[in-house]
Amino acid sequence: xxxxxxxxxxxxxxxxxxxxxxxxxxxxxxxxxxxxxxxxxxxxxxxxxxxxxxxxxxxxxxxxxxxxxxxxxxxxxxxxxxxxxxxxxxxxxxxxxxxxxxxxxxxxxxxxxxxxxxxxxxxxxxxxxxxxxxxxxxxxxxxxxxxxxxxxxxxxxxxxxxxxxxxxxxxxxxxxxxxxxxxxxxxxxxxxxxxxxxxxxxxxxxxxxxxxxxxxxxxxxxxxxxxxxxxxxxxxxxxxxxxxxxxxxxxxxxxxxxxxxxxxxxxxxxxxxxxxxxxxxxxxxxxxxxxxxxxxxxxxxxxxxxxxxxxxxxxxxxxxxxxxxxxxxxxxxxxxxxxxxxx
Amino acid sequence: xxxxxxxxxxxxxxxxxxxxxxxxxxxxxxxxxxxxxxxxxxxxxxxxxxxxxxxxxxxxxxxxxxxxxxxxxxxxxxxxxxxxxxxxxxxxxxxxxxxxxxxxxxxxxxxxxxxxxxxxxxxxxxxxxxxxxxxxxxxxxxxxxxxxxxxxxxxxxxxxxxxxxxxxxxxxxxxxxxxxxxxxxxxxxxxxxxxxxxxxxxxxxxxxxxxxxxxxxxxxxxxxxxxxxxxxxxxxxxxxxxxxxxxxxxxxxxxxxxxxxxxxxxxxxxxxxxxxxxxxxxxxxxxxxxxxxxxxxxxxxxxxxxxxxxxxxxxxxxxxxxxxxxxxxxxxxxxxxxxxxxxxxxxxxxxxxxxxxxxxxxxxxxxxxxxxxxxxxxxxxxxxxxxxxxxxxxxxxxx
Numbered sequence: 061x062x063x064x065x066x067x068x069x070x071x072x073x074x075x076x077x078x079x080x081x082x083x084x085x086x087x088x089x090x091x092x093x094x095x096x097x098x099x100x101x102x103x104x105x106x107x108x109x110x111x112x113x114x115x116x117x118x119x120x121x122x123x124x125x126x127x128x129x130x131x132x133x134x135x136x137x138x139x140x141x142x143x144x145x146x147x148x149x150x151x152x153x154x155x156x157x158x159x160x161x162x163x164x165x166x167x168x169x170x171x172x173x174x175x176x177x178x179x180x181x182x183x184x185x186x187x188x189x190x191x192x193x194x195x196x197x198x199x200x201x202x203x204x205x206x207x208x209x210x211x212x213x214x215x216x217x218x219x220x221x222x223x224x225x226x227x228x229x230x231x232x233x234x235x236x237x238x239x240x241x242x243x244x245x246x247x248x249x250x251x252x253x254x255x256x257x258x259x260x261x262x263x264x265x266x267x268x269x270x271x272x273x274x275x276x277x278x279x280x281x282x283x284x285x286x287x288x289x290x291x292x293x294x295x296x297x298x299x300x301x302x303x304x305x306x307x308x309x310x311x312x313x314x315x316x317x318x319x320x321x322x323x324x325x326x327x328x329x330x331x332x333x334x335x336x337x338x339x340x341x342x343x344x345x346x347x348x349x350x351x352x353x354x355x356x357x358x359x360x361x362x363x364x365x366x367x368x369x370x371x372x373x374x375x376x377x378x379x380x381x382x383x384x385x386x387x388x389x390x391x392x393x394x395x396x397x398x399x400x401x402x403x
Numbered sequence: 404x405x406x407x408x409x410x411x412x413x414x415x416x417x418x419x420x421x422x423x424x425x426x427x428x429x430x431x432x433x434x435x436x437x438x439x440x441x442x443x444x445x446x447x448x449x450x451x452x453x454x455x456x457x458x459x460x461x462x463x464x465x466x467x468x469x470x471x472x473x474x475x476x477x478x479x480x481x482x483x484x485x486x487x488x489x490x491x492x493x494x495x496x497x498x499x500x501x502x503x504x505x506x507x508x509x510x511x512x513x514x515x516x517x518x519x520x521x522x523x524x525x526x527x528x529x530x531x532x533x534x535x536x537x538x539x540x541x542x543x544x545x546x547x548x549x550x551x552x553x554x555x556x557x558x559x560x561x562x563x564x565x566x567x568x569x570x571x572x573x574x575x576x577x578x579x580x581x582x583x584x585x586x587x588x589x590x591x592x593x594x595x596x597x598x599x600x601x602x603x604x605x606x607x608x609x610x611x612x613x614x615x616x617x618x619x620x621x622x623x624x625x626x627x628x629x630x631x632x633x634x635x636x637x638x639x640x641x642x643x644x645x646x647x648x649x650x651x652x653x654x655x656x657x658x659x660x661x662x663x664x665x666x667x668x669x670x671x672x673x674x675x676x677x678x679x680x681x682x683x684x685x686x687x688x689x690x691x692x693x694x695x696x697x698x699x700x701x702x703x704x705x706x707x708x709x710x711x712x713x714x715x716x717x718x719x720x721x722x723x724x725x726x727x728x729x730x731x732x733x734x735x736x737x738x739x740x741x742x743x744x745x746x747x748x749x750x751x752x753x754x755x756x757x758x759x760x761x762x763x764x765x766x767x768x769x770x771x772x773x774x775x776x777x778x779x780x781x782x783x784x785x786x787x788x789x790x791x792x793x794x795x796x797x798x799x800x801x802x
Contacts, residue, residue, distance in 0.1 A: 095526055185768070191526055192472045196696055197767045199689065203760030211749050211757065331533060331685060338530050373546030380534035387527055388519065 062238045066245075067360045069232070073249040073318070075356020076256035080311035081333040082340065082348035083260060084304040090280050090343040091297045094183055095191050097198040100330025101205040102305050105174065106312025107321035108209055109167035111218050114159040117143055158223045160317055167313045168306050175305025179298050202326065210323040217320035222248040248317050255314050259307060260349055266303075267345075276300055280343075335383040341396025351394055355379050411621045414703060418617050422610040425449055426600050433597035437730070441719055446590060446603035448718050450674045452711045453606070453613040454667050459694040459706030460613075460620050461663020465656050466692075467701035468624070468632035474529045475516070475536025476691050479661040481543065481683030483509040483668025485550070488557045488678045495568030496578045498587065498608070502669040509665020510658055517657035521650060524639070536688055543680040556679030580673045582608060587673055605674045612670060613707075616663060621703060623659070632656050693759070697766055699773025708774060716755050723751040 081103055088096045120139035128136040143152040155162065182201065186194050221227075230250055232243040267273035279286045279293040286293045312321075319325060336355055340347030355378075361367065363375035374381075386393060405412065421428065430444030443449070462476050483505035490501035520531040543551040551557055559577045563570055572578050580587045587605035594600075623629050631652045634642045639649050672678055681687070690713065698709025728744045728751070735743060750758045770777050 182768075190470075192470065193767060193771065195472065195526070195529065196692070197764055199692075200760050200764035200767060204757060204764065207754060207757035207760055211754060327686070331537060334530055335534060338527065342526075373542055376541040376545060377538045380538045383534050384519070384531060387531055388522060391523070391527075 062243050063364065065232065066243045067364055068357055069243070069245050069249075071357030071360035072253050072353065073356075074359065075353035076253050077311055077315055077329065077352075078333055078336045078356050079349045079352025080256050080259060081308055081329055082336040082352045083263060083345060084308040084311075085333055085337050086340070086343060086345050086348040087263070087300055087304040087307070089337070090345065091276065091300045092179075092183065092187065094186060095194050095198070096183070097195050097330065098178070098202040098205065099198075099304075099308055099333065100326030100328075101202040102171065102174065102308040102326070103312040103315075103329055104209065104321065104323065104326030105205065106167055106171060106309030107220075107316045107319075107325065108213060108312075109170055109309065110160050110163040110220050110313045110316040111213065111321055113163040113166055114156075114220055117141065117156050117159050117162075160220060160222055160313065163313050163316075164310060167309050171306040171309030172302040174309075175302035176298060178305070179301040183301070202330070206323050206326065213323065215323065217322040219320045220316040222251075222317035226251055252314050252318065256311065259310060263303070263307065264345070272296065272299075332379060335379055339383050339386050339393055341393030344393070344395040347393060347395030355382065358382060405618070407618075407621055407625065411625065411703075415614075415618060415621060418704065418707070419614050422453060422613055423607075425452070425610070426602055426606070430598060430600055434599045435597065440722055440727075443715055443719050444600065446588075446601055446606050447674075448714065449603070449606045450609050450670075451714050451718075453609040454670050454674075455691075455694060455710035455714055456613050456707040457609075457616050457670070458664055458667040458691055459698065459710040460616055461660040461667070462691050462695050463660075463700060463702075463706040464620060464623060464632075464663070465660040466695060467706075468629060468636060469653055469656050470636035471521070471524065471653060471657070472529050472692070473520075473532040473657075473660075474685060474688050474692065475532035475534075475539075476660070476664055477685070477687035478516070478536040478539045478683045479509040479513050479664035480668040480671070480687070481539065481678065481680065482512045483665035484672040484678035484682060485543075485557055485668075486665070487669040487672035488559070488676055491559055491565075491580060491672070491676050492563040493566065495565055496580050497568070498580050498582050498669075498673040501580070501673060502612075502666065505669030505672070506662050506665045509668065510662040513658050513661025513664075514654070517654050517661065521653050521657060533685055533688070536683060537685055540680055540683040540685070543683060551680060552678070553680070556677050558677045580676055609670050609674070612666060616666065617703070617707070624703060628652070628655070693763055695773075697763055697773060699775035702773065702775040705773045705775040712774075713759065716759055720758075721752060721755045725752070 081099060084102070085096060085099050088094055088099070118141050120141045122137045123140045125136045125138045128138075130136045141152060141156065143155055146152070147155065178201070182197065183194075186197060226247040229244040229246050232238075232245055267277055275286065275291055275293070276296050279291075279296065283293060312326075332355075333352075336351045337348055339355065340349070340351030358378055359375065362378040367374060390396075405415075407415065426444045426449065428444075429449065430442045432438040432442050443452075458476075458480060462473070465476075466472055486505040486508040487498075487501040490504050494500055516532065516535045520528055520535065523531060544553060547553075561571050561575070561577060565578075569578060582604070585604050587608065588603070590601050590603040592599060592601055631642075631647070631649075634647075635649045635653060642649055668678075668682070671682075694709040694713050695706045696709070697712060698707065699705025725744065725748055728747060729740065732740045732743050748754070766773055766777075770780075772779075
């Protein structure tokens with residue numbers, strides 16, 4: 061029993077990352093009808109936004125500390141971040157410690173801007189082209205973004221720690237009445253889960269309860285009619301692209317402490333997120349979220365040792381296997397709408 | 404002649420001439436000169452040129468004609484390599500049975516995957532092939548280690564049975580792949596003046612296969628079967644209304660292109676007898692897509708050119724480092740020189756993939772017919788006189 065709960069929890073954090081990226085992909089697909097292969101690169105950019113903020117906060121000057129000496133006997137030079145000058149040492153330390161959550165503030169406008177530039181500069185010209193062309197051009201864009209990041213940050217993963225307050229694990233076992241330490245779960249992953257739930261809830265509320273969201277939903281259902289009613293639907297779809305980019309970016313920012321950012325991480329997630337989107341049903345937002353969590357949990361169940369002994373290797377192929385079965389038996393995915401991308 | 408039109412024959416002759424003379428064409432700079440590092444005429448790289456040419460030609464039969472974008476083609480390449488290495492382990496070091504088996508195995512494998520994946524089209528087909536290829540990759544990497552060698556890859560060993568050959572040579576080494584005694588690594592070095600040309604047995608075997616597969620591709624492109632495949636691309640619904648079932652045609656195209664990939668895999672293993680799982684990863688499939696699109700999908704010569712170009716970039720262009728650049732721009736004043744080098748440096752050397760990505764995007768945006776279309780446009784601009792009647796060209800890009 062405790063094993064089961066542990067696996068569900070393990071599935072949740074991976075599932076939240078899948079769900080967030082798949083949500084962004086579906087937003088773009090549902091509104092603009094574009095298959096965006098560069099979405100993984102946006103996720104990766106988000107992660108590197110966290111790295112950048114961390115680096116900027118720790119820009120330091122050399123100060124000679126007279127009280128200590130280095131191994132040659134000269135006065136020791138100490139790196140003092142400039143942020144100490146602004147806020148003092150204690151506050152400065154706290155700010156550096158919380159750099160990942162602080163990055164959210166900077167990453168959101170940055171990602172929205174990137175989304176705008178992408179949509180207006182490139183994707184706009186591909187609405188009328190076949191899906192294969194859209195896949196290819198965004199695939200090329202993903203390569204370019206990756207290489208630019210590689211040029212500036214190098215090829216090695218850059219560890220980006222979570223705030224000290226969230227280091228360590230949370231013991232679910234005690235709360236639920238099991239043995240202590242039976243179900244312990246890293247705190248940051250718990251934060252990640254709640255964060256993604258918050259973002260997902262926010263996006264759904266935005267679409268459901270605002271006038272803007274209502275127009276966007278109407279545009280998703282029937283673009284032409286909305287246009288005829290005198291609404292500039294293209295402009296709103298561009299904004300939705302920006303929001304989708306921000307969702308992917310924020311997923312990346314918060315994922316930085318879980319998985320040290322490297323320039324290829326986007327591609328790894330992209331393949332899985334596409335599978336998630338297809339399983340959930342092209343164009344269905346609840347489908348994307350549900351499939352994300354479902355596949356995340358299935359994956360962690362498949363990595364239980366009992367299952368692996370029975371079917372070796374199943375943990376690595378389960379997602380693809382499920383996708384193949386779903387695609388062949390339910391052509392529209394789990395919750396796909398009628399008439400969206402039905403070949 | 405050979406059952407093909409004059410225009411295609413000319414194309415075939417160009418390809419034959421290019422492949423046979425490649426050791427000379429690719430070595431334009433004298434040995435020891437400053438530019439010698441841009442010589443691409445060494446066997447290892449030339450083999451890669453033609454092997455990836457075969458691979459891209461095969462992929463083009465599927466994507467260029469039917470429009471089905473497979474994102475899992477590298478799986479067939481990997482399966483072909485594994486099959487060939489197993490032949491070397493069990494049978495003998497002769498490359499011919501190894502290549503034949505790798506083609507057959509890759510064909511069977513693509514028959515299974517194609518039969519399932521082709522039930523859907525468009526993006527779903529891409530995702531299905533991607534899923535199958537990733538599954539093959541992770542399985543080859545982990546669970547199937549007894550068959551595939553896992554992380555280290557499948558290698559030859561001294562105690563392999565090799566029932567028709569020898570387990571080890573008289574000197575106690577692992578025998579090398581050979582074609583009836585002609586070792587694949589055997590080279591003849593030709594020195595003319597200060598130029599050094601290497602004529603390699605393995606390269607010429609691969610080149611022979613490239614010419615054969617190119618000829619076969621021409622025949623497929625011009626056949627009624629090729630016409631059917633084009634019909635699938637332009638309007639599948641209309642095709643089925645005329646009473647034709649597109650499925651057998653697409654499946655045949657898928658299996659043929661899978662067998663091409665198997666041939667490429669078998670050749671790759673024959674040149675260097677080891678096979679690794681990373682050949683099956685989806686980034687490798689992406690590379691095949693890049694080659695085909697860059698050269699020109701739906702054209703005959705395009706994919707071969709694209710393959711050659713990407714491999715040239717990967718191996719030669721990537722060698723340009725900062726000091727080489729400084730050498731080139733030494734004639735400029737110092738400040739300007741540093742500036743120019745700083746601007747160019749991110750795009751060359753280790754940044755070659757950035758240039759490749761930008762070029763690929765430009766091609767997709769402006770030249771859907773690839774570099775071949777670009778070449779045609781330039782040619783058309785020079786001889787404006789007969790704009791349209793000269794067009795029913797062999798290499799017209801399929802829309």
